Amino acid sequence: MAETLRVARRELAAFFGSPVAYLFIGGFLAVCLFVFFWVDAFFARNIADVRPLFEWMPILLIFLSAALTMRLWSEERRAGTLETLLTLPVPLYRLVLGKFLAALALVAVALALTLPLPLTVALLGPLDWGPVFGAYLATLLLAAAYLAIGLFVSARTDNPIVALIGATLICALFYLIGAETLTGLFGHGGGELLRLLGTGARFDSITRGVIDLRDLAYYLSIVGVFLALTVHSLERLRWAEDEANPRHHRRWRLVTMLVVANLVAANLWLNAIGNARVDLTEGRIYSISEPTRNYLAQLQEPLLIRGYFSAETHPLLAPLVPQLRDLLREIEIAGGDRVRVEFVDPKDHPELEREAGERYGIHPVAFQSADRYQTSVVNSYFDLLVQYGDQYQTLGFQDLIEVKVRGESDLEVRLRNPEYDIARTIKKVLYGYRGGADVFAGLTTPVTLEAFVSAPERLPEPLPALREDLESVLAEFAARADGRFDYRISDPDAGDGALAERIASEYGFEPLVVSLLDPTPFYFYMIVRAGEQVIPVPLPESLDRAGLDRTITAAVKRFAPGMLRTLALYTPQQGPNRFGMPGAGGPGYSLLRERLREGFNLVDTDLGSGQVPETTDLLLVIAPESLDERQRFAIDQFLMQGGTVILAASRFDVDLGGGSIGARRIDTGLEDWLAHHGITLEPSLVLDPRNTPFPIPVQRDIGGFLVEEIQTLDYPYFPDVRDDGLDADSGITANLGWITMNWTSPITLDAEAATGRRVTRLLESSDRAWSSDSEEMQPDFDAHGALGFARGEDRGRKLLAVALEGRFDSPFAGRPSPLLEGSDDDTATDEAETEDAAPVISGVVDSSPASARLILIGSSSFLTDTAIGLATDATQTHYLKPVELIQNAVEWSLEDRGLLALRGRGQFSRTLAPLDQQARVFWEAINYLAALAGLALVYWLHRMARRRRARAAAAILASGGEAR
Template sequence: MQPDYQALPMIRRIAGKETTLFFTSPIAYLFLACFAAVTLFIFFWGEAFFARNIADVRPLFEWMPVLLIFLSSTLTMRLWSEERRSGTLEHVLTQPTPLWHFVLGKFAGCLTLLGAALLVTLPLPVSVSLIGELDWGPVWAGYLATFLLGAAYLSIGLFVSSRSDNQIVSLISATALCGIFYLLGNSVITDFFGTQSAEWLRLLGSGSRFDAITRGVIDLRDLYYYLSIIAIFLTLNTYGLEKERWASSKTTPRQLSWRIVTALLIANALGANLWLGQLSGLRLDVTAGHQYSISAATQSYLSQLQEPLLLRGYFSSKTHPLLAPLVPQLQDLLREYAIASHGKVRVEFVDPLKEPELEQEANQKYGIQPAPFQVADRYQSAIVSSYFNVLVQYGDQYQVLGFRDLIEVQTGSETKLDVQLRNPEHDLTRAIKKVLNAYQSGGNPFDTLKGNLALNAYISADSALPPQLVEFRKTVQKVAENLQAQSHGRFSVNFIDPDAGDGQVAKQIAKEYGMQPLSLSLTGGSKFYFYLTLVKDKQVGQIPLNDLTEAGFKHDLEAGVKRYASGFTKTVALVTPQADVGQLGRSAGQFQTLEKFIGAELNFISEDLSDGRVSGDADVLLLLAPNNLNDKQLFAVDQFLMQGGTVIAATSPYAARLTARSISLQQHHSGLADWLAHNGLKLEEKLVLDPQNSALPLPVNRNVGGFMLQEMRMLDYPYFIDIRGQGLHHEHPVIADLPQLTMTWASPIQIDPDKQGQRKISELLRSSDKSWLSASTDVMPHLDANGQNHYASEGQTGSQLLGVVSAGRFESYFAGKASPLLSQDKIYVEPANGANTNADSVSGVIEHSPESARIILFASNDFLTDQVIRIAGSASRSEYLNSPQLIANTLDWALEDASLLSIRARGHFNRTLPPMEHDQQLFWEYGNYALAAAALGLIAWLQRARRGARHREFLRLLTE
C-alpha cells in the first residue's frame, strides 16, 4: 500500500484523467452549454429580471437545487457504470492503491467541471452590478451554496453510478435520490405537516438549506449539512467498492473494521448535524449592512432594559405555505435577541390553537386574533385561521406585530408572489423602542439624562411685568423648584433680570439668542422680558409661553426636559393642507402611509398654527405641502426656527391633482416662498424633467381586431425623477444608505450665497446631469399612435438641487417688525378668577436663532402623498417605502436619535434597477448570452492549448 503522502498526487492524476476525458468528448461542452443556457433563460425569461426590477441575482440561484439534480446526475452516470460495463473496474479493484483515492479523484474531476460551469455564469452578476447597486455578499454566498449543493449531488451520483453497469439506470436512480433530498424540505411535502414537523423536514431538505445561504447568511449548520452528505455518500461509495474486493463471504477482521469505520463515519456525520442544529449563533451575515444580524442600535436599546422583556411568538402549526418558511427565520432572530440581551429578554413560542388558555389571553388581553388564510393542496381548498404574531411586552406596556407588519410581498407575475420578512430587526427593535419609551415616559426624565441641565429664566423685575406675569413668575419658580428636587442634582434654576445693572444681560441675549423686549399690544405699554430657556452644554432650547397656568407650564417644562433625555418618545408637529377630495373619492393630499410608517417611533400631533405658535410638545416641525400660510402661521414657523428648532418642509410652487382619467398641475401658494427666500433658499417656478425617471402606470386603449381593449402600460414619465447614485449624497446621515428616491413634479432649489452667511449647506438630492427645466404645467402624458410617450429635452441640461439642509444662525423674517400676534385694539383685562390666562396677549419677536436651528427643504408637494406612493409601488410591484424612509431618516437626524436609522434601510426590495430603454435591456440580455458563448469558447481554447502542450511534451520525451 502506498504511503499517505502519495495520496494527493494520485488523486490529482485521477482527477486530471477524468477532466481530460470529459473535455475530449462532447459531454463537458454539452454540460456547460446546457447549464449556461438554462440558467440565463430562467434569469431573463422565467424570472423576468427586468420586469422584476430588483438589482440582485437571486433568480440565478432560485432554480439551482432543481437544475443541479439533472445536470449532476447526467455528469456522474457514466463514471463508475462505464468502468463496470467495460470491465476496467476489475483493474481498479486489483490495484494496491486505496480505493478512496479513485473515489476522491473522480469526485475532484466532477468538481472541476462544476466550477467551470459556475465561472461561465459569472458575467451575469457583473452585468447586474454595472446596471444597478448589487450587494455582492449574497452573490458570493450563492455561489458557495451552489458549489456545495452541486458537490453533494455529485457524491450521490457517484455512489449510485458505482452500483450499476447501466448508465440510464444510474441517471434515473441518481435523479430520484437527489430529488428526494430536495423534496424533503419543499412545501410540496412540508404543507402536509405542522410547523414543528415541517421544520425538521426543512432541516433535512437540500433546497431549504440552500435558500438560507443565498439570502446572504452563511450558517455553519448549513455548510456542515452539505459536507456531511458529501462525506456519507463518498464513504458509501468507497465501502461499496471495497466489498467487491472481498473474496470470502465470512466476516473477517478487516471486513469488520471497514463496517465499523463506515458506520461510525455515517453516525458521526448525522449526529453532528443534530448537535449543531441546537446552535443558532454559528452564522456569518455577508449582506451589505448586515441586515440579518443584531445591530449596535438594537443592542443599545437592549442595554437600557431594567426589567425583563418578553418576546412571544404566536405561530400556528398550520399556516399559509408562503408564511410557513418565514416562521423559523423569525424564531432564529428572536433567539438572537435573547442572546444579545444577556438574559434581559425572554423568548417564548406558542401555538395558540394547542393551548386554549394562552389563546384566550392573546384574544382578550392583547387583541391578537387569527388571520384567515386560503390553503390549497392537491385535493381540496380550505380557509384556515392561523396565527403569525409577535408580542413585545415590557412592564405594563406592549406592542403586537402581525404578519402585515413583518412581511413584504414582491409580485413576480399575476400568479407568483415572493414573500419575505421585510426588515424583521427594524420592526422588532422599533416595537421594543416604543414600549421602552412608553414605560419610561411615566417615570423620572432625569433617570436617562446624561449631563446637567439648566433653566435660565430671563425675567424682568416684578415692577416691569404685567400683573398676570407676576403671578406666572411665581408659578415658574414653584414648578421649576419641584422638578429640581427630583433631578438628583442634575437640574439647576437661574432667574436673571436682563435689565439689572447696566443692561449687559439684555444686550447679550439679544446678540446670542435674538431676544427682544416683549409687549402687550401695539398701542404702547411697558416693555419687559419673559424668556425661559433650557441649556445643556452648548444646546439651547426655549420653552414657549403657550399656557400660563401651572398645569400648562409643568407640561411644557417636562416636555422640554424630555428632549434632552434619552428613552422618551419625541413629538412631531405636522402641518398638512386641508383634504381635497378628487374624482377618485379620496384626498389628493393624504399622508397616511407616511404617518403609519413613522408613527410607531414618534408621536404626531396635528398643528394648524392658527394661534401663531407651535405646540410646546413639538420637538420638530414638519410642513407637508403647506397651503396659503398667513402671517400668524408664518410667524409660528419663523419663531420656532428662531428658538433653535428644526423646520422640515416639503413644498414647491406646483401641486398635482390625480383623477381616474387625468393628471393636472396647478399653481400652489404655500405662503413660505418669501420666508424661504429671506433665508437664502429660493424655489424656481419651473418643473424639473429627467430622462432618468421612474415609470408611470397608465391605462392605454388598444384596438385589437375591432375590439377596444384597455391595458396598463408603464410609460416613460420624466416628471417622476429617479434619484440614485451620485444624486444621493450618501455622506449625509439623512440619506443613510437610501438606495433610490422618486421625486414627483419637483422644482429646482436655488441657494443665495449672500444670505447664507456662516450657515452650513448640505446638499441631499440632485437630479441627473441630463435633466432640464420647463415652465409648462401640461403634465399629462401625450401618447403617439403606438401608445408610447416621448419627451425631448428643452434648453440647457444640468443637475438640479431638489433637497437641501441649511443649518446655523438665521435672522428672523419678522426682525424689526411688530409681532403679528399683537393687534391695535388688544387691551389686557384681568381674568375674573385668575385661573386660566392665555398667552396671546404677550408677544415679541426673537430676531435671530442659535446655531442649532435648521431648515430642511424638499422641493415637491406630492412625493409623500398616498397616491404617489401607491403609484410608485405599482411600478415596482412592491410596497414603495423609500420616500417615507427619507422623512424618517430626516426626523431621526433632526432629533439626534439615529439609533434606528442604521437598520431602517435593510428592506429586501429596496435595490431597484435604474430606468432603462428597451434597447438597453436587450443589450444586457443578449450581451450575457454572447459572454456565456465566449466563455465556452475560451474554455475550449484552453483545453486545446493544454492538449497541444502535452502532445509537444510527449514528442520531446520521445526524441530524447
C-alpha cells in the same frame, strides 16, 4: 493527494475529450439564461439581485448531476475496466475522490461561466454581493452532495440508465423532504424537522447570504456518507474473490458504519448551536447590529419578546419562522438576563391565546392551508409581542414581511427588514416607558433653566401669577432632580440693561407686549442649557401652571436620551382633492402618518394660532399653500427657538382626477420667507431623462377614434435619484439607496444661504435634467418623440432637497408680532377677542441659536398615498423610500440616529436603474454572447492543454530514442 489529483485530471480530460463536458456546460448555461431572463423575467422583476439564477438550481442540479455521474462507475463495470482499476497500486478511496473532484470541477467551470450575470446586475443596480457569494457556495455544496449520491448509485449498477434514474430519484427525495409543498402539511414542528433534512431548504438558507455552520456540516455530511458508501460498494466487488477473509469484510462494514454514524451524530450535535454563522449581507441584515445592542444595553427592566406562530399557516410564511427564531435568539443572547424570548402556538395554549386577544389585540388571520386530505381556510397567527414594563407593541405579518408580486398567483415572500422592525419596536416601548417615568432620571449631564422675567409689577395679567407658578414649578423640579437640574430667574430690566442687550444679541430676545394698543414692554423668556447646547422654551398657550410643567418638561426631555419625541405635522386642510384623494387632513398622507407614529408622538397642527404646539420637538410641514402671516410666524419662531423645520413643498399642485394629469401653479406662502434665508423654490418642475417609468394615461388615434389607455412609459417628471444624486456623507440619504421624486420644484441657493451655516445638498437630479414652468403634464409623443416632452435649455444638475444648519435671522425682526391685538393681520379670529380667551403674549425672537435646522424638499407629491401606491404597483412590492427619507431626516435632526443604519435595508429595496427597451435587449444579448464566448474559451483552453501534453509526450519519446 497527488494521486487523487492525477485521477481527477484524467477524468476531467476524459470529460473534455468527448462532447460530454460541452453538452453539460452548454445545457447548464442555456437553462440558467432562460430561467433568469424569461421564466423569472429579470427586467420585469426589477430587483438588483441574482435570486432568479439560483432559485431553480436545486431542481436543475438533480438532473445534471445524475447525468454527469451515471457513467463514472457503471461504464467501468460494464466495460470490464473496473477490475483493472481495482488492481492499481492506488487506494480505492483516492480513485473515488478523484472522480468526485473531476465532476465537481466541471460543475465549478459551468458556474464560473455564469459570472457575467451578477456583473451585469451590479452595473445596473446596487447589488449586494454577500448573497451572491452565498448562492455560489450553496450551489457548489449542493452539487457536491448530488454528485456523491450519483457516484454511489453508479457504483451499484453496470447500467448507466439505471444509474441515471436511481440518482435522480434519490436526489429528488432529498429535495422534496424540505420542499414547502410537503413541510406545509406538518405544521411548524414537523415542517421544521423536514426542512432540516431537505437539501432545498438548506440551500435557501445559504443563498440569502448567511453561512451557517450547521448548513455546511449538513452538505459535507451527505458528501462524506455517500462517498463512504461508494468506497464500500466498490470494495465489496473484491470480496467475491476473497470469501476466505470474513474478518476483513466485517472490518470494512464497521469502519463504514462508524463514518456514517459519526457524520450523522455531528449534525445532531451542531443543530443545538444556533449562533455559529456568518452574515455576508451588506449591513448584516440577519444579525444583531450595534444600534440594537445599544437599545438592549439601556434596558433596566425585563423585556419580553413573544412570538405567536400557528402550526398551520400559509406555506409561504412557514419558512420565515426559523429565520425569525434565529434572529430573536441572537437578541436574547445579546440582551442577557434582561431579554426573554418565547415562541408559542396559541392553539396549544388557550390561556395565552385569550390574553393575546383581550390584552394585546392580537387576533388570528384567515389563511388558506392544505393538509393531507383537503384544502381549507384556517385561522392562523404570525405575530410578535414586544413588552417592556407597562408598554407593549405588536408586529403582525404585514409588519414583518415583504411581498414581490411576479404574477397573478406567483408571490415571492421574504422577511422585510427583521432587525429594523424589531429594533424600532424595542426603541418605542423603551422610550415610551421612560416617558412615563421621571424625566430627570434619563439626564446624562446636568441642565440649567434660565428665566428672563420682568418684575411682577411690570407684567400684565395673568403673568404675575404665572411668574409665581414658574418659581414653584422650578423649585419642585430642582428638588426631585437629585442635582441634575438647576435654575436661575433674572430681570433684564434691572441694572444697567446689560442683560437685556446680551439676551438680544445671543438669543434674539426682544421685549414683549400684550397689544399694540398697550405697548408696555416686558420680558418673559426661558432657555434650557446643557453645556454648549441651548434650547429656548416657549410660553405655554394656556398661560397656567400645567402649561409651564408641560413646556419645561418637553424642553428637558430633549437633553435626555431615550425619551419619545413629539412631532408636529402640518398638512393641507380638507378641501379639493389632490391626486384624486381627499385633502391631507384625511387619508392623503396616511402611510406617512402611520410610519411616523411607529417611533414618535405625532400631533396635528394647522398653525392657525400662530404657535407650534408647546411640546413639539420637530415641525414637519407638507404641501403648504397660501399660508397666512400667522402660519409663517409660527414656522419662523419655531426655527428661531432652535428647532428643526422640515418643509416638503412644490410650486405646482398636480391632479390625477378624470383619467388625465393636470397641474396648476400655486403659492406656498413661504416664498418671501425662504428668500430671506437665501433659498428659492423655483416656480417650475424638474424633468430628467433618468426617470422612473410610471403608468400614465396615453391617447392614441386609431382610425379617427381617440382611445385612452394606461401604459408604463418613461415619465421625466419622476426623476430617479441614486448614486451621485444622494449625499453620501449625510445620515439622511447615505443608506437610502435610491428614491423617485414626483413633480419636484428645483431649489436654488444664493450666497446668503451658506453664510455662517452648514449646507448639505441632499438630493440632486442627473446632469441631463432641465426645468419647465408649463402646466401641461400630459406627454405628446408625436411632437416630442419617445420622451414625450420638449427638452429645455437649462440642462444640468437640479437641487431637489437641501439641509441648512446654523444661525438664522428672522424676517419678523423689528416688527410687531402678528399675533397681537390691533395688528394688521386680517386672519385674526373673533374667538381671540372674547372675554373668556386668554390674552396673547407674543414677541419676536430675532435670531436662532446654532442648533436650528431647516430642511427643504422640493416636492410634497412624492409623500402622498397615491404616489407611493403608483410606485408600489410599478415595482410590484411595497415602496417606502419617501417615508424612509422623512424618518431619516427626523431622526438625524433629533440626534436619535440609532436606526439610521438599519432603515432602508428591505429585501426588495434594491431596484435596477431605469432602462428603456433597447438597453434591456442590449444587456440580455451581452449575456448570451458572454456565455458563448465562455464556452469557446473553455474549448480553446482544453485544446491548448491537450497540445502541451502532446508536445511533452513527444519530447519524452524523442529523448528516449536518443538515449537508445
